Amino acid sequence: MMFLPLLAAGVLQRQPWVAYNTKEEDTARSVGRYPVPNKKDMPYDIMELMEEIERKTGFLPNVFKAMSHRPAEFRAFFAYYNTIMNKDTGRLSKADKELIIVATSVVNRCPYCVIAHGALHRLYSKQPTLADQVTVNWQLADLSDRDLAMLEFALAVCRADTITEEHFQKLERHGFDREDAWDIGMISAFFAMSNRIAHYIDLRPNKEFYTMGRMLSGEKEKEEA
Numbered sequence: 001m002m003f004l005p006l007l008a009a010g011v012l013q014r015q016p017w018v019a020y021n022t023k024e025e026d027t028a029r030s031v032g033r034y035p036v037p038n039k040k041d042m043p044y045d046i047m048e049l050m051e052e053i054e055r056k057t058g059f060l061p062n063v064f065k066a067m068s069h070r071p072a073e074f075r076a077f078f079a080y081y082n083t084i085m086n087k088d089t090g091r092l093s094k095a096d097k098e099l100i101i102v103a104t105s106v107v108n109r110c111p112y113c114v115i116a117h118g119a120l121h122r123l124y125s126k127q128p129t130l131a132d133q134v135t136v137n138w139q140l141a142d143l144s145d146r147d148l149a150m151l152e153f154a155l156a157v158c159r160a161d162t163i164t165e166e167h168f169q170k171l172e173r174h175g176f177d178r179e180d181a182w183d184i185g186m187i188s189a190f191f192a193m194s195n196r197i198a199h200y201i202d203l204r205p206n207k208e209f210y211t212m213g214r215m216l217s218g219e220k221e222k223e224e225a
Contacts, residue, residue, distance in 0.1 A: 032201040036065045043071050049078075059208045061116060066203050077194075084186050091180045095125035096150060097187055102131050103138050103151045104158040104188045110195035115205040122213030149174040150184060157188040 039047055046068055054060040067074040085097055092100075098121035105113035118131035133141035138151055149170050156167055163185075171181050197203070 031062045031065050032198075032203045034066065034069045034201055037068055042068060046071055046074055059206055061209075062203060062206055063112070063116070063198075066201055080190065084183070084190060087183075089179075090183050091176060092150075092183050092187075093124070095121055095127075096147075097183075098124055099131065099134060099147065100151065100154045100184060100187045101191050103134050104154055104191055105195050106135055106138075107155060107158050108192060108195035108199075110198050112198040112203040112205050113191060113195055116209045119209040119212035128214050146174040150176070153181065154184050154188040157185045158192060 042050075050060055050064050050068070053064065064074075067077055098117045101117040102114055102121060105117065114135055118135065121131040122128050130142060134143075134151075138155075139148075143151070153167055153171055156163060168178065168181055171184075176184070
């Protein structure tokens with residue numbers, strides 16, 4: 001799921017566990033418009049996954065809480081997320097995928113996905129400013145020609161532009177084959193759906209996302225010293 005590969009890679013540090021709760025005063029403001037079920041009312045597999053993520057990361061991303069409102073859709077949503085985001089084949093790195101999500105979520109005006117996946121991009125890429133640059137103006141960001149071609153294709157899919165052979169040929173000139181184009185397009189398409197879900201349920205980013213990955217570990221150690 002969203003954070004488990006980060007934990008395995010040592011990108012996220014394990015945090016003290018605070019037991020997950022669904023008190024009305026917490027969830028109404030911090031998650032969105034729809035109620036979050038109490039733990040005792042959740043299917044066991046969903047409750048177990050949410051507790052595992054919170055135990056290992058120190059907080060539970062609000063998208064898990066929000067989607068638990070519809071258990072069958074929760075399972076389908078995260079199964080597909082896992083399939084496209086955590087696949088081991090293809091030329092897209094984890095950071096590439098997160099940058100695609102940031103760029104397309106800006107167009108779709110989704111604060112949750114821009115902020116959450118900007119944080120994940122910082123962790124994967126070890127670049128604390130690039131996602132912010134892409135959020136403001138991706139064409140002026142410090143991107144390689146390869147990254148520009150990748151985002152151009154993702155944004156064409158995001159805007160529902162007419163996709164032509166020229167789009168694929170430009171990707172190929174920068175080292176992406178047709179299967180990579182599928183991956184780029186699928187991430188853009190899946191997160192167009194995700195962005196719209198977040199929009200109508202008024203999904204709010206966790207406060208932890210805002211500062212995550214903004215300071216490299218060496219800089220932090222130097223400052224604390």
